Amino acid sequence: MARRRKGRPITGWMVIDKPAGITSSAVVNKVRWALEAQKAGHAGTLDPDATGLLVVALGEATKALSALTDALKTYEFTVNWGAATSTDDASGEVLEQCEARPSEADVRAMLPDFTGDIMQVPPQVSAVKVDGQRAYDLAREGEVMELAARPLFVETLELVSASRDQVTLRMTCGKGGYVRSIARDMGAALGCLGHVQHLRRVETGHWTEADAVPFSRIEELERTPALDALVRPLVDGLAILPECRCSTAGGHALRHGNPGEMLECQAGTGELAFASVDGAPVAIGEAVAGQFHPKRVFVFADT
Template identity: 60%
Template sequence: MARKRKGRDISGWLVVDKPAGMTSTAVVNKIKWAFDAKKAGHAGTLDPEATGVLAVALGEATKTVPYITDALKAYVFTVRLGQATNTDDAEGTVIATSDLRPDDAAIKAALAGFVGDIMQVPPQFSAVKVDGERAYKKAREGEDMALAARPLWVEELLLVDRPDPDHVVLEMTCGKGGYVRSIARDLGAALGCCGHVVTLRRIWSGPFVASEGIDLATVEQQAKDPALDAYLQPLEVGLADLPEVRCLAESVAKLRNGNPAPVVAAGVEFGDEVWASYDGRAVAVGTYRGGEMQPTRVFVT
């Protein structure tokens, strides 16, 4: 017999303004404890020293995590020119230096090469798997790996500040799977001056914005207090990028049991992935098939 999970059946999204010095997993565990939730997860890992939006899903909202993970995200980050590190950030050891400091015009010209569909090699110290083991574990053991390049969509990459010759502040909007540290490393290489990330903040992710995020101090102060529930956003927010169809009362049970059922749709084409609602609440995600929906993921709330 499967062990019953302890905790509350609570569902929704919590936008956390993650502090530096914590892993994303540690933040999720803190949120799960504070809400006494049965289940929790997050949409998109942030490096321990990074700050900003960490969208944490509770309960049934964890079923919408892939749609937030796939959404566009934006970062503001500072690159230190003149130094490359083995981790591609300030936590690592300097492995190369340069006295060259490109001017703003040269930097802007180089940034153009990182916009659109690009191929990106993850940092040596990253969570990608190599022969079944995390790359960062192999890197800590001194192994130098030839990591495969991965595709990344970069919507925009802008120079937003130049506080001094050694530092540039950039803002990037991109799709899933991107490494800001790789952008800094590769930009430094393209400019011939080396580079690494010194600060990184995710300012928004899909529908979630850092300025609306809760800080962990507030979470800890109100832990186990029902008032904390007021900070939750409905799980439906995680479905914002999918077309919505509406189902009749008699369709709800069918869809939740995994069976096709009639839905009312407008502006949706045959084969589109959609989500079905009843009285504004999510019932299921599935495929629209001309007046009916075939569910692939159902919500029990």
């Protein structure tokens, strides 16, 4: 007999404004505990020192996490010139210093080199796996690794402000971007060295700072109906995907893992989308030849 999962079967999303000094996993665990939820996960890690939007999925919403993780995210970050650190941010040990400083014109001229499809080497202190171990664990043991460069799509990289010793940038990028690597590599290219001083995620997918709940509110409202009221419905997080509206019979087929008849579809052939019946999400999958083929099916107690 299958073991029953502890907690309440809550499904939906919470967009948390993560403070500095706490890990993304700790935020997820706190939200899950505060809601007494059976299951929770997040759509993209933020470093402990970073702040900003952390999307927490609850219950059946965790089945859509890959779509949210792949969504574009926007960061605002401050880069200090003149020093390279072991972590590529201000928390690390200073490895090298430099007196040279770039002009604002030099910085602006460099931005196109870090825009579009680029290759990026992750920081030594990152979650990348090396021979089955996390790079940050090996780095703590004093090991210096040769990490392979990885592709990254940077949609935009803009200069927000500049002074002699630092700049503030705004970047929108795809999955797997390391802001610390941008600071490190830009500092090296400009001949002045650089590392991240402050980092904040201001957008993730279609959600912005205006949608975020301060983490302190989770602690204030834990285990109360007022906290339940802050959970966004499942369909809110699926708004980044095209919708395919299915018939009642089609929805029945989908719930059993079979292709279902569509009435209307916004997705192109083979494009990731979500299926709905009378406005309620049923599955994630793709449209092929007039039918919706499910990859993940949302299961609720009353279906």
